[in-house]
Amino acid sequence: MSKAFNEACQIYGSMEVNRVGGSFHIAPGQSFSINHVHVHDVQPFSSSSFNTSHHIRHLSFGRTIQGVTNPIDGIDVIAHEGATMFQYYIKIVPTTYVRRDGAILQTNQFSVTKHQKSVSIMTGDSGMPGIFFSYELAPVMVKISEKExxxxxxxxxxxxxxxxxxxxxxxxxxxxxxxxxxxxxxxxxxxxx
Structure with a gap:
């Protein structure tokens, strides 16, 4: 177990989700369900030496538009207080991008609000260490058109x-x-x- 505290991992992939709000997370420990609730056994990871610092290389919802950088692409986040819970609240705006040649790209833009807090089972803090993303779709849509x-x-x-x-x-x-x-x-x- 002590070796696991000094290691890091790289996570990459994609998910297909319904066009409704939801969440996903990266958290330590074995996951299981209790009364249809998703929980993790984080007892071994509750020490202050567990580090949830992370680097987000790229996060997008839909296809990318050339020249547009997403708000959390390339960020480095350091956990200064040991076992930390990072929460990202994401507001997604559906976007239609119409190029000069008439090609249409359906994608999404988003804004992010980040919160973090130290968590410890020993002191009774609520939450668990990890990186949590909650997203919701805006009821409006943006249309960007290139014009010559x-x-x-x-x-x-x-x-x-x-x-x-x-x-x-x-x-x-x-x-x-x-x-x-x-x-x-x-x-x-x-x-x-």
């Missing part, structure tokens, strides 16, 4: 920028011209030393 802009749109934007620069330059020129004229007038009548 015409040369006319580009030309209009360039003309608007040039017009804006010309207008600002004209205002600055008029302000400087009037300021110089006012100073010259004061000098002529002798009000400026």
């Amino acid at each position: 802009k015409s040369f006319g749109h580009f030309a209009t934007n360039v003309c608007a920028i040039i017009g804006g620069v010309f207008t600002v330059a004209s205002l600055i020129d008029a302000f400087i011209y009037r300021s110089i004229k006012a100073i010259q007038k004061k000098i002529e009548i002798g009000k400026v030393n």
Whole structure:
């Protein structure tokens, strides 16, 4: 058992789930059911030396969109207090991505809220060490469409920028011209030393 406390593991895979809220977890100990409730025997893992630090390389719900990074991709989480329970609450937003060529990608985006707490059977803390993910689907959907802009749109934007620069330059020129004229007038009548 002492050797197990110094080891680490890599977990990867995929799951197909119904389009309703749910949860999944990674926790130590033998799992079993009591009265249709999923539980783990964590007695051997309740010491403060059990470490649930983890690195999440990638987590997604559905196919990935090129160039979009998910909120917890690449994070490192360190358990500073021994046996720690990490909880990730995930809000999933169904997303339709329409490319310029008309191809449609049905996927999901999500946001995450993370909580952590130390757990110890010895002190009566509730919970168990591990990494827990709870997710729910938002009742709204996002549609992202790529659109090609015409040369006319580009030309209009360039003309608007040039017009804006010309207008600002004209205002600055008029302000400087009037300021110089006012100073010259004061000098002529002798009000400026």
